[in-house]
């Protein structure tokens with residue numbers, strides 16, 4: 503990743519001009535922050551989107567990537583209490599509260615330079631802040647992987663496969679993130 507300044511902020515109307523240039527190999531992921539994300543955040547209240555904005559020496563800004571999140575739950579029965587989520591066998595028998603990473607993308611021209619890692623670290627930092635301040639209780643970070651490449655990316659950050667068919671549901675026990 504270059505040494506240009508990088509910041510993450512919630513999506514807003516003022517980002518419209520720089521979102522025009524955002525490109526991803528999945529058209530739906532390129533279009534989402536331009537066309538749908540603001541409505542989901544401000545009107546429908548079904549998900550928040552955060553943009554990573556890169557500024558170069560000439561103060562030119564571009565969107566390096568983004569992620570979107572919402573809350574979700576997992577039916578307690580999905581886990582047999584073994585393996586990765588062994589400790590769930592001692593949890594109350596109501597749905598397990600989760601955060602769902604609904605979208606996660608880096609501009610195709612900037613991939614392979616650490617921006618995905620930066621975004622994932624931001625996700626962890628936001629979640630740790632919310633959990634430690636008691637504003638949120640959530641046990642699992644979920645993500646949907648629509649292809650093998652996405653699944654492998656999430657596995658790189660410690661997610662496990664909870665289902666076998668695409669889109670594969672990926673899960674990360676937030677107890678592990680809190681103890682990092």
Ligand SMILES: CC(C)(COP(=O)(O)OP(=O)(O)OC[C@H]1O[C@@H](n2cnc3c(N)ncnc32)[C@H](O)[C@@H]1OP(=O)(O)O)[C@@H](O)C(=O)NCCC(=O)NCCS
Pocket residue numbers: 526527528531604605606607608609612613614615616617618619620646647648650651652654655658
């Ligand atoms: C997945 C994506 C966000 C990764 O962004 P990126 O900026 O290229 O990621 P990084 O450069 O930070 O790579 C992070 C690490 O993950 C690894 N990685 C990246 N893509 C990977 C993949 N497809 N499979 C396995 N590992 C992968 C890298 O090797 C790197 O590991 P390292 O730190 O040991 O070198 C980007 O490729 C993308 O936008 N893909 C299309 C959209 C998508 O699939 N999103 C996820 C599901 S919504």
